[in-house]
Amino acid sequence: MKLSGVLLMACCLSGLFAPKVSAYTFSPQIVTLSPAGSGASRVYRLENGGERPVAVEISINPYRKNPDGQPVDVNEDVSGDFLIYPSQIVLMPRDKRLVQITWIGPPDLSEERAYHVNAREVPIPIEDGKDEDPPKGASIEITILTNYQGILYVTPGKAEPRVVVDSVAVDEKDGARSLVVTCVNRGGCHVSMEAYRLAITPRDPSGKPIPGQTVVLGRGDYKFLATNVLAGGTRRFVIPWPAGLPASPVEVAVVPPPEKTDTE
Numbered sequence: 001m002k003l004s005g006v007l008l009m010a011c012c013l014s015g016l017f018a019p020k021v022s023a024y025t026f027s028p029q030i031v032t033l034s035p036a037g038s039g040a041s042r043v044y045r046l047e048n049g050g051e052r053p054v055a056v057e058i059s060i061n062p063y064r065k066n067p068d069g070q071p072v073d074v075n076e077d078v079s080g081d082f083l084i085y086p087s088q089i090v091l092m093p094r095d096k097r098l099v100q101i102t103w104i105g106p107p108d109l110s111e112e113r114a115y116h117v118n119a120r121e122v123p124i125p126i127e128d129g130k131d132e133d134p135p136k137g138a139s140i141e142i143t144i145l146t147n148y149q150g151i152l153y154v155t156p157g158k159a160e161p162r163v164v165v166d167s168v169a170v171d172e173k174d175g176a177r178s179l180v181v182t183c184v185n186r187g188g189c190h191v192s193m194e195a196y197r198l199a200i201t202p203r204d205p206s207g208k209p210i211p212g213q214t215v216v217l218g219r220g221d222y223k224f225l226a227t228n229v230l231a232g233g234t235r236r237f238v239i240p241w242p243a244g245l246p247a248s249p250v251e252v253a254v255v256p257p258p259e260k261t262d263t264e
Helices: none
Strands: 002-012 017-021 024-027 030-033 041-048 054-062 082-085 088-091 096-103 113-122 139-154 163-173 176-185 197-202 215-217 234-240 250-255
Touching: 024 054, 024 139, 030 041, 030 096, 041 054, 041 088, 041 113, 054 082, 054 096, 088 096, 163 250, 176 250
Parallel strands: 017 139, 030 139
Antiparallel strands: 002 139, 024 041, 041 096, 054 088, 054 113, 082 096, 113 139, 163 176, 176 234, 197 215, 197 250
């Protein structure tokens, strides 16, 4: 779950520096819903472990990634696909609240949909006249607002991932040779490629694979290979040219885990 903070600064008089940090939590981090039936709803938990009230707004937006694996902001209204209750909460000190999120979109999805669930703290206005005797001198008061961002998948019951190689290219910069492999998930749900590998095989001048020279790479070689690929998404890997691999054209294939045998 992504956690971020926003600073609100207010200057007044005194020589004090008094940061105010919220201590609320939001869970779970990753949730999978069904598009229909009892699995279409999930309860989230909010807890305020601090000594001041916290106001939180819950919202949902589509979750996308670019080919380099970085999240992409998508400004799309999906409020018609979800029921969030309640969507606005005020947590008193040591308070606990539950939020229910229910999928009310199409019940017959052909492909998984991915979303971000956002818990955003909003400032609570200070009541007028609260400080009857304001401090003298210069002071700075900082309020840190805490935001959480989880992931929610709405997944059809029989959806399976299917990752294949879409394209292979060679890149040479400053004398360094790299292999650029673009994979695409043509299956119906997201997949973690942590247990997947890439098999790189050189080809001779006639285009035939050269036997005995295949190089297999996985997470143990490059951690960036253990990535999450969304349904219909692409992922581009830039791999330093493997040692011992001839500088010739190559073909690359995705090697799934033993229980995953569908490949191209």
